[in-house]
């Protein structure tokens with residue numbers, strides 16, 4: 001009974017919206033709103049056919065590469081910058097400036113310096129995504145509880161052990177908050193760079209359909225990008241629940 | 257007290273001056289005392305008298321401004337092997353991302369003990385604090401008293417030769433506190449450690465220790481050094497109702513009262529009392 | 532979900548007290564920070580002159596900085612900056628207002644909250660840039676297109692924070708309000724809104740950064756007037772120093788936005804003992 005209720009809550013509104021969409025677009029009055037049938041058809045032919053290898057795979061590969069590099073670099077540099085006072089003071093204002101640059105504006109420059117290729121797009125993603133991870137890591141590492149640090153010292157935690165058992169776990173809530181922001185920015189940059197300058201990729205194909213005024217195809221691109229966004233978010237939450245389970249518990253137990 | 261050969265820990269003329277925002281604050285003026293093999297000593301003193309400061313200097317967590325701390329003949333420069341600390345803020349000293357077992361095991365992992373050995377030590381430590389059932393729990397799922405027992409188990413599992421405890425029972429209820437006191441004595445006897453136990457509870461210091469050191473107010477010196485000649489077997493009811501216990505307690509109480517007004521060695525020489 | 536901390540004060544002295552403190556400690560971070568900036572400019576200059584990249588594509592700061600300051604004298608430049616800021620601000624305001632109204636309504640009803648949960652969780656990760664083709668098709672290169680993208684993205688960011696905030700309203704306080712016979716609007720005014728405020732500010736701060744990224748992104752692709760369009764033009768015209776000068780400008784703009792948000796946070800939350808750690812993102 002309870003399960004049924006939850007299920008209804010889950011599908012209720014989405015189902016309602018889909019029915020509404022179907023009913024209003026049936027008479028085909030609006031030029032810009034696609035009908036469900038043609039949209040599904042376009043989705044299958046465009047993205048699950050040739051487009052899968054030509055556009056979807058390259059896009060996702062670039063996104064994954066950009067995100068992985070950002071996260072690795074962001075955490076690595078963040079740990080160093082966060083643990084050493086003088087490095088933090090030296091680089092602080094510079095990083096404040098760099099992260100303030102809206103990353104989309106770098107696309108034309110990188111196009112010029114690197115050219116239209118994968119490296120350019122990955123660079124754009126990294127230059128946009130690294131800041132949330134980096135700055136949150138710095139903050140997390142620099143604000144580790146002093147008693148936790150002393151405990152580590154007393155029990156001989158040093159070097160890699162210290163990183164693995166103390167610094168990274170202690171900073172992980174902040175690191176994850178940073179990664180979450182990075183995921184959203186990464187997707188935006190992947191699409192924008194492909195729309196601005198590319199010869200393949202989901203963003204390129206979608207803006208192409210717009211130029212050809214191929215409405216259902218264009219919408220299918222929008223839907224695909226939405227699905228990728230949702231998938232990323234679900235994946236993130238799964239990982240976060242595993243890695244930060246302790247943190248959720250700690251917060252809950254502190255709130256009662 | 258006569259010269260003894262078995263000095264474990266030697267604190268001599270330790271001074272600590274905090275500097276912050278250009279201002280100086282002398283928290284500890286000059287502390288000198290020795291701890292011997294297997295001794296259980298309590299350190300009492302008014303709040304803010306520099307007990308935590310002294311403990312941190314002994315633990316090697318910070319350098320004294322002048323003076324030395326010598327452990328087993330070696331000058332302490334950083335955290336020394338064979339020393340364990342139970343912090344005043346026990347809740348924050350347990351790592352919330354590790355289970356109880358993980359917390360106790362961590363120092364052993366760092367010391368590169370074999371898996372079997374680690375397991376044996378964790379079992380032993382958990383049994384001695386009576387927490388066999390909590391091994392898979394996270395610290396934040398436990399009560400304050402249980403958390404404190406985990407912190408003690410973690411310290412004990414490293415088989416330290418010197419154990420420093422900083423007001424470990426300040427935040428637990430009276431009943432738990434009594435249990436924990438007996439627990440610490442039991443652990444001390446079993447493992448033959450040297451313990452320096454900070455408290456500002458006079459009853460507790462007399463009940464627990466073989467020796468009580470009273471500190472003056474900040475800037476701090478040792479105000480009094482008293483041997484506790486109660487029988488080794490202690491019992492919450494029996495020991496506490498002994499006339500001797502009352503005498504000793506009264507003496508320490510008197511010294512602490514003096515300590516509250518006595519700053520920086522207004523009484524010139526350090527005193528070793530017998531009551 | 533987790534803590535949002537991106538208003539990081541990198542240059543602030545560390546919280547750890549066990550460090551040698553002195554007069555030096557005050558001046559040193561600022562000095563080192565300035566040194567870092569100067570050092571970076573130096574490195575750029577040298578890299579541009581002897582590095583592997585053609586100096587035409589990566590002009591040295593000695594070319595870019597004069598251009599940057601020259602720009603400040605051109606009306607054209609200020610118009611472009613004004614366009615970008617207008618889209619940024621309008622998008623932010625529209626989405627924030629919409630998100631507050633909808634968030635408070637949804638948040639105060641258990642039924643609405645549960646019924647909309649799956650839809651919101653599904654719609655919010657959709658990258659708003661995916662809608663750029665639609666916006667271009669619907670409106671062409673005008674402000675409306677830019678607003679659609681900016682407002683869509685910011686709306687979800689702020690909405691989610693508002694929902695967290697409304698959920699955080701204390702149960703006992705709500706009951707107290709009922710016993711005092713406060714009307715719905717009074718409850719919103721005196722109870723919901725104050726609880727909500729820290730969350731809202733976090734949302735606006737996150738949204739402000741994203742809004743700037745998106746307005747410039749739309750200007751690049753759709754060609755709506757603004758800094759993004761100017762950069763794209765400079766690229767087509769091969770005016771590289773001009774491009775880099777515009778990037779510097781956008782960085783300064785970004786810092787202004789961050790500063791403004793920090794100010795907003797301190798102004799609105801001055802009563803909030805410590806700007807709360809539990810705010811979710």
Ligand SMILES: Nc1ncnc2c1ncn2[C@@H]1O[C@H](COP(=O)(O)OP(=O)(O)OP(=O)(O)O)[C@@H](O)[C@H]1O
Nearest residue numbers: 274276283302303304305306307308309310474548
């Ligand atoms: N990091 C620090 N910087 C400056 N002063 C400090 C610092 N730590 C402690 N003090 C000062 O030194 C004095 C001794 O502090 P300490 O924490 O050692 O006292 P304590 O005896 O442990 O007190 P309590 O019984 O309350 O725990 C206090 O006056 C305190 O204000």
Ligand SMILES: [Mg+2]
Nearest residue numbers: 307308344422
């Ligand atoms: Mg203390």
